[in-house]
Amino acid sequence: SQWGNNRRRNNRGGGGKNTSNQDNVVVDESNPILVAFQGFARELDDKHDRYEKIVKIGRDITIESKRIIFLLHTIDHRKDNAEKILAEAQQRLQKVRTTNFAEIAVELSGRDQYQYARAFSPGLQEYIEAYTFYEFSSGKDISDWEAIQERLTYKGEEETPPIKCLVQPVEFMLGLADMTGEVMRRCVNSLGSGDEDGCFNTNRFLQSLHAGYIGLSSTGNREMPKKMYTLRQSVTKTEAVCYNLKVRGKEAAKWGTEENLLDKGGDHGNADIDEGFF
Amino acid sequence: NIFTKFQESINAEQELREEIRVIVRQIDQSAKEAAIALQIMHTSISGISQGCLKAREHFEVCQKGYRKLAEIVPAGQYFRYSDHWHFLTQKLVSLVALTVYLEAGFLVARDTVGEVLGLEITQANGFHLELEDYLIGVLQMVTELARFAVNSVTLGDYQRPLAIARFVADLNAGYRLLNLKNDGLRKRFDALKYDVKKIEEIVYDVSIRGLVRNGAPPLINAPTNPQDVPDNKEDEPKV
Numbered sequence: 001s002q003w004g005n006n007r008r009r010n011n012r013g014g015g016g017k018n019t020s021n022q023d024n025v026v027v028d029e030s031n032p033i034l035v036a037f038q039g040f041a042r043e044l045d046d047k048h049d050r051y052e053k054i055v056k057i058g059r060d061i062t063i064e065s066k067r068i069i070f071l072l073h074t075i076d077h078r079k080d081n082a083e084k085i086l087a088e089a090q091q092r093l094q095k096v097r098t099t100n101f102a103e104i105a106v107e108l109s110g111r112d113q114y115q116y117a118r119a120f121s122p123g124l125q126e127y128i129e130a131y132t133f134y135e136f137s138s139g140k141d142i143s144d145w146e147a148i149q150e151r152l153t154y155k156g157e158e159e160t161p162p163i164k165c166l167v168q169p170v171e172f173m174l175g176l177a178d179m180t181g182e183v184m185r186r187c188v189n190s191l192g193s194g195d196e197d198g199c200f201n202t203n204r205f206l207q208s209l210h211a212g213y214i215g216l217s218s219t220g221n222r223e224m225p226k227k228m229y230t231l232r233q234s235v236t237k238t239e240a241v242c243y244n245l246k247v248r249g250k251e252a253a254k255w256g257t258e259e260n261l262l263d264k265g266g267d268h269g270n271a272d273i274d275e276g277f278f
Numbered sequence: 279n280i281f282t283k284f285q286e287s288i289n290a291e292q293e294l295r296e297e298i299r300v301i302v303r304q305i306d307q308s309a310k311e312a313a314i315a316l317q318i319m320h321t322s323i324s325g326i327s328q329g330c331l332k333a334r335e336h337f338e339v340c341q342k343g344y345r346k347l348a349e350i351v352p353a354g355q356y357f358r359y360s361d362h363w364h365f366l367t368q369k370l371v372s373l374v375a376l377t378v379y380l381e382a383g384f385l386v387a388r389d390t391v392g393e394v395l396g397l398e399i400t401q402a403n404g405f406h407l408e409l410e411d412y413l414i415g416v417l418q419m420v421t422e423l424a425r426f427a428v429n430s431v432t433l434g435d436y437q438r439p440l441a442i443a444r445f446v447a448d449l450n451a452g453y454r455l456l457n458l459k460n461d462g463l464r465k466r467f468d469a470l471k472y473d474v475k476k477i478e479e480i481v482y483d484v485s486i487r488g489l490v491r492n493g494a495p496p497l498i499n500a501p502t503n504p505q506d507v508p509d510n511k512e513d514e515p516k517v
Binding site: 213 | 284292354384387401448451456457459
């Protein structure tokens with residue numbers, strides 16, 4: 001049929017492009033089916049384009065969040081740079097919130113929040129990881145998802161309801177579980193820089209989180225068991241760090257790190273868990 | 279603390295999901311009965327209108343079920359729980375579309391399906407009929423029509439496949455207007471060509487044997503000799 005080939009060629013491009021090709025297709029106006037389908041095409045294009053757009057913004061959020069986490073790892077008590085770094089991290093987190101997330105919120109406004117939640121879920125989790133890690137690093141209490149949700153809610157113009165990026169509790173819990181990996185890394189770094197208290201504090205913190213996660217009943221989320229496994233490994237690692245500190249004193253623990261700190265397996269999987277930085 | 283609060287939120291969600299499951303199961307039962315009522319089309323042409331009436335009775339029960347669902351699903355959370363009823367809705371769309379086609383011979387409008395099932399058309403109005411579910415449901419109907427084309431010939435109604443062929447050709451053209459992503463709808467659409475082919479073969483069979491009444495309206499896709507049998511490969515994208 002005459003409408004045949006025009007369509008498919010533009011198909012691969014996905015959302016970003018303006019998929020207006022059906023406007024070029026001349027449709028027999030007397031055929032109600034074709035007229036209806038032209039409307040459907042527009043509706044589907046709008047949805048796919050929006051989805052792609054949100055995915056793209058989400059990716060930017062992921063990248064910036066990872067960089068913020070990396071920045072937070074450069075806190076070193078010997079250099080006494082915590083204050084400066086925390087200030088920078090806070091400012092960058094703020095920027096992600098007021099630019100990228102605000103863009104998503106605009107795309108989502110007036111829609112079912114759950115429809116596009118998957119499009120920016122990785123970015124949101126990474127942001128939660130960065131944000132809670134920032135809170136942990138600055139010694140604050142960890143927020144819950146309601147606090148984050150409040151941060152990601154934007155007042156529209158007057159008399160319009162506020163717009164927001166949905167923060168689902170389960171996504172918060174996944175992001176927080178990711179954060180434990182960063183805390184574990186912080187613990188090992190503290191050991192390297194001779195910050196004995198830092199090691200014990202991170203260990204206690206991870207143990208309490210671990211206890212909390214264990215108590216949860218099944219969430220129905222497929223990612224959760226994987227995160228639990230990783231969390232357990234992180235806890236064991238920090239416990240080994242503290243053990244070494246206790247037994248050998250902090251000098252010995254430092255050179256003992258590489259060889260026998262993490263002897264019970266698991267450490268070799270570290271390369272897979274480490275997501276790396278952009 | 280965070281964990282007890284989270285546990286509470288999981289518990290609340292699971293309770294609601296359980297309620298949804300119960301209602302979905304009830305609707306599904308009525309959908310099955312409607313499907314059974316419509317099966318008459320494959321064995322008796324004269325029983326069709328009766329079958330459609332019966333099916334419509336079951337649709338009314340489904341409508342009540344959907345109203346109940348709409349009540350318990352919180353506003354703005356349709357997509358949080360919609361996994362529970364996607365398949366069911368697609369099946370029901372195909373049954374409603376089939377009924378309307380058998381009764382009146384045209385493609386049921388999206389609004390009409392909404393009315394029959396008690397669903398809104400746009401997301402903004404609340405519990406709605408998702409466009410993809412409508413489109414997939416219509417494709418499912420085509421598969422049933424392909425089977426109907428075979429059986430109507432067996433039952434001696436040789437004109438029927440021609441009408442079905444014309445209808446399905448229009449639908450095929452319609453689906454080609456869509457830019458499909460690599461998702462469920464795309465997969466289901468890819469199967470449409472087999473139904474089209476099957477129906478065209480039937481049209482070919484009855485045409486070549488002169489079983490179709492002379493003076494039948496000109497047909498878009500009724501080939502009169504083997505060379506004209508559309509080759510589906512022509513519809514594939516040319517790289």
